[in-house]
Amino acid sequence: MEAFDNNEHPHRRFNPLLGEWILVSPHRAKRPWQGQKESTQALNLPAYDTTCYLCAGNERSNGVHNDAYTDVYVFDNDFPSLLEGEAEAPAETSPLFQLKPERGINRVICFSPRHDLTIPEMEVSAIQKVIQAWKEQYTDLGSRDFINHVQIFENKGAVMGCSNPHPHGQIWSQSSLPTNVEKTQANLKKYFEANGRSLLSDYIAEELQRKERVVLENEHFVVLVPFWAIWPYETLIVSKRHFGNITQMTPEETVAFADALKRLTVKYDNLFETSFPYSSGIHQTPTDGQDHPEWHFHMHFYPPLLRSASVKKFMVGYEMMAEAQRDVSSEKSAAILRDLSETHYKQK
Amino acid sequence: MEAFDNNEHPHRRFNPLLGEWILVSPHRAKRPWQGQKESTQALNLPAYDTTCYLCAGNERSNGVHNDAYTDVYVFDNDFPSLLEGEAEAPAETSPLFQLKPERGINRVICFSPRHDLTIPEMEVSAIQKVIQAWKEQYTDLGSRDFINHVQIFENKGAVMGCSNPHPHGQIWSQSSLPTNVEKTQANLKKYFEANGRSLLSDYIAEELQRKERVVLENEHFVVLVPFWAIWPYETLIVSKRHFGNITQMTPEETVAFADALKRLTVKYDNLFETSFPYSSGIHQTPTDGQDHPEWHFHMHFYPPLLRSASVKKFMVGYEMMAEAQRDVSSEKSAAILRDLSETHYKQK
Ligand SMILES: O=P(O)(O)O[C@H]1O[C@H](CO)[C@@H](O)[C@H](O)[C@H]1O
Ligand SMILES: O=P(O)(O)O[C@H]1O[C@H](CO)[C@@H](O)[C@H](O)[C@H]1O
Numbered sequence: 001m002e003a004f005d006n007n008e009h010p011h012r013r014f015n016p017l018l019g020e021w022i023l024v025s026p027h028r029a030k031r032p033w034q035g036q037k038e039s040t041q042a043l044n045l046p047a048y049d050t051t052c053y054l055c056a057g058n059e060r061s062n063g064v065h066n067d068a069y070t071d072v073y074v075f076d077n078d079f080p081s082l083l084e085g086e087a088e089a090p091a092e093t094s095p096l097f098q099l100k101p102e103r104g105i106n107r108v109i110c111f112s113p114r115h116d117l118t119i120p121e122m123e124v125s126a127i128q129k130v131i132q133a134w135k136e137q138y139t140d141l142g143s144r145d146f147i148n149h150v151q152i153f154e155n156k157g158a159v160m161g162c163s164n165p166h167p168h169g170q171i172w173s174q175s176s177l178p179t180n181v182e183k184t185q186a187n188l189k190k191y192f193e194a195n196g197r198s199l200l201s202d203y204i205a206e207e208l209q210r211k212e213r214v215v216l217e218n219e220h221f222v223v224l225v226p227f228w229a230i231w232p233y234e235t236l237i238v239s240k241r242h243f244g245n246i247t248q249m250t251p252e253e254t255v256a257f258a259d260a261l262k263r264l265t266v267k268y269d270n271l272f273e274t275s276f277p278y279s280s281g282i283h284q285t286p287t288d289g290q291d292h293p294e295w296h297f298h299m300h301f302y303p304p305l306l307r308s309a310s311v312k313k314f315m316v317g318y319e320m321m322a323e324a325q326r327d328v329s330s331e332k333s334a335a336i337l338r339d340l341s342e343t344h345y346k347q348k
Numbered sequence: 349m350e351a352f353d354n355n356e357h358p359h360r361r362f363n364p365l366l367g368e369w370i371l372v373s374p375h376r377a378k379r380p381w382q383g384q385k386e387s388t389q390a391l392n393l394p395a396y397d398t399t400c401y402l403c404a405g406n407e408r409s410n411g412v413h414n415d416a417y418t419d420v421y422v423f424d425n426d427f428p429s430l431l432e433g434e435a436e437a438p439a440e441t442s443p444l445f446q447l448k449p450e451r452g453i454n455r456v457i458c459f460s461p462r463h464d465l466t467i468p469e470m471e472v473s474a475i476q477k478v479i480q481a482w483k484e485q486y487t488d489l490g491s492r493d494f495i496n497h498v499q500i501f502e503n504k505g506a507v508m509g510c511s512n513p514h515p516h517g518q519i520w521s522q523s524s525l526p527t528n529v530e531k532t533q534a535n536l537k538k539y540f541e542a543n544g545r546s547l548l549s550d551y552i553a554e555e556l557q558r559k560e561r562v563v564l565e566n567e568h569f570v571v572l573v574p575f576w577a578i579w580p581y582e583t584l585i586v587s588k589r590h591f592g593n594i595t596q597m598t599p600e601e602t603v604a605f606a607d608a609l610k611r612l613t614v615k616y617d618n619l620f621e622t623s624f625p626y627s628s629g630i631h632q633t634p635t636d637g638q639d640h641p642e643w644h645f646h647m648h649f650y651p652p653l654l655r656s657a658s659v660k661k662f663m664v665g666y667e668m669m670a671e672a673q674r675d676v677s678s679e680k681s682a683a684i685l686r687d688l689s690e691t692h693y694k695q696k
Contacts, residue, residue: 001434001435001436002433002434002435002436003435003436004435004436004437004438004449005435006447009431009433009435009449010429010430010431010449010450010451010452011435011447011448011449011450012447012448012450012524013446013447014446014447016443016444016446020527021524021526021527022527023429023430023450023526025428025429025430027431028427028428028429030427031427032409032427033511034511034512035506035509035510035511035512036506036507036509061380079376079378079379079380080373080376081358081371081373081376081666081673081675082358082371082373083357083358083375085350085357086349086350087349087350087351087352087353087357087359088349088350088351088352089352090352094554095364096364096547096550096551096554096575097554097575098361098362098364099359099360099361099362099575100359100360101352101357101358101359102358102359102360102371103358104358149670151666151669151670153665153666153669153670154665155662155664155665158383158384159384160662160664160665161383161384161662161664161665162383163381163382163383164382164383170665170666172666172670176360176369178369178371178669178670178671179368179369179370179670179671179672180668180669180670180671181669181670199444202444203444206442206444206445227444227445227447279664279665279668279669280665281665281666281668281669281670282669283669300668300669302668314503314508314509316503316508316509316627317501317502317503317508317509317518317627317628317629318429318499318501318518318520318629320528320627320629320648320650321499321501321526321528321529321627321629321630321631321648322497322499322501322520322526322527322528322529322629323526323527323528324527325429327429
């Protein structure tokens with residue numbers, strides 16, 4: 001039998017956060033690509049766009065005008081997926097037809113008035129203001145009786161379903177714990193109860209020793225390509241200290257988090273010299289009023305690009321029916337990201 | 349409190365196959381779309397393309413020439429995600445770094461020599477030949493010692509990562525039970541053991557009574573938009589008789605399955621008068637040599653289009669971090685599909 005090689009042999013890896021196996025086909029990156037090409041993002045956006053419903057002072061589709069805001073701006077989503085109103089639960093008892101009304105509040109968060117300034121091009125001090133707004137939103141929404149979970153996320157780039165290039169994120173808060181959050185919580189809890197330590201503390205301690213999947217670090221955060229990553233350049237930002245949610249970050253940690261966000265996204269932009277698309281999102285303690293010592297603050301980045309600014313990884317047939325699959329090892333992706341410059345390519 | 353309405357109030361539904369909740373925001377279909385538009389498929393493909401590596405007689409990238417085939421043609425994938433060779437399992441004991449070598453065989457199945465003939469435009473008798481090939485592959489691959497699961501699937505359309513428009517599907521067979529198959533099996537088993545009947549038998553019995561989610565049926569199969577569908581026009585083909593895998597289909601059932609495939613995909617093409625993209629795949633008994641009375645043959649269709657031939661649903665930020673979300677009720681989608689003609693729009 002051949003000796004096993006991460007970069008040669010097909011294998012499966014286990015994601016301990018979701019409790020799921022994934023398939024790795026490291027040799028498959030050699031496959032030629034004749035399929036769909038994504039159109040690359042327009043690179044020269046204006047600083048202000050009169051037709052953009054997110055720019056300061058402009059009119060939104062419901063007739064409301066945005067404030068003449070100067071840094072971060074948060075407002076209720078005009079087309080929310082969740083509503084505050086309560087509806088009576090329907091009477092249905094079959095286990096095959098389970099349905100529950102769901103309540104929530106959705107908000108939009110513009111990162112700055114600049115129509116053309118994404119996180120990698122923002123100053124670290126400006127990114128801190130975004131983090132400050134996330135803290136305030138988590139507190140404000142989380143304090144309501146009927147809100148038990150606050151999902152902070154960003155869809156960046158048209159290929160990730162973003163419908164407006166003005167840099168912004170979203171917050172969907174709701175009564176229930178969403179499926180993936182509930183799974184993660186169950187796994188974090190099992191580990192915490194068995195070991196008395198947070199799963200992610202143990203995980204990053206080991207990763208910081210092994211180094212092969214670490215992309216960058218600073219005093220308070222580590223950024224790595226998780227052992228079980230599915231997207232080609234997927235990363236995870238984890239706080240070195242074990243705390244549960246964004247409001248528990250110290251001022252120093254907040255600066256360090258902004259630094260990690262900036263450095264990671266600069267590397268991302270530099271990878272294919274393009275405004276790198278991704279979906280990112282924070283996983284942290286639910287706002288259900290319970291104590292959750294198992295939670296350990298972290299942020300996921302799921303970027304779709306595989307080989308170039310125009311060729312993405314498709315999570316389709318096999319992946320939908322069977323399990324997630326990647327064409328390159330996490331170690332190789334981490335090495336590529338690690339070696340990239342931390343100066344944005346536009347500034348060279 | 350307001351009385352609950354499926355088509356008005358945000359709610360969650362439970363998928364008993366995967367054991368997961370999903371979010372339904374039926375009111376959200378009204379949201380305007382300014383995001384990415386897909387380029388629609390070239391409609392006039394030639395019957396034979398000299399540059400296509402799937403057409404009969406043509407050369408593939410490894411120098412091999414395809415047979416001068418006249419109906420279905422199956423060959424080993426030139427860029428397989430899985431390999432037959434065995435590699436020694438690495439020594440690693442940490443529960444956070446679990447990795448297992450995986451073996452398998454991947455094949456490609458051309459549906460016919462015609463470069464331009466997708467399933468909705470094929471004769472029912474020609475579709476039967478595809479089903480016959482699926483049976484043979486399931487038997488051939490499944491009979492090998494190291495193959496415990498045979499995943500039959502199709503990625504149709506560039507938007508679903510299909511890299512060659514010549515109508516074809518794939519088969520990825522492997523040693524392990526993939527994540528989603530394992531989850532489905534566990535849920536089918538729990539139900540079967542508790543009730544002595546297959547989950548899907550009980551489910552379709554109820555759906556055939558309620559009718560609101562049924563798209564079409566024939567003597568042996570029902571096609572419906574599952575109660576817990578996530579994709580806008582997701583459907584499920586279920587056999588009326590409870591059997592576990594494709595080799596157990598009677599000749600009459602095989603004809604009926606071909607009929608269901610044809611009628612469903614014709615409706616799909618008619619929906620936006622385009623060659624409708626989707627990923628489809630069969631879920632059936634694993635080939636692990638064990639008895640699996642819990643399994644009930646079914647086929648999933650996951651089509652991405654939402655509003656038109658060029659606007660798809662993006663499963664991104666919230667969906668990746670939290671849970672799958674849809675913008676229209678299953679009942680509404682089923683009604684739309686049900687009302688569509690069963691004559692292909694090109695033939696009118
Ligand atoms: O095998 P193909 O057609 O080259 O590739 C397509 O299907 C595979 C199986 O679903 C996916 O892994 C690829 O991302 C997709 O592009
Ligand atoms: O809310 P937006 O930006 O209009 O929409 C985008 O993000 C949402 C949340 O991830 C998704 O449900 C949509 O499919 C996507 O297009």
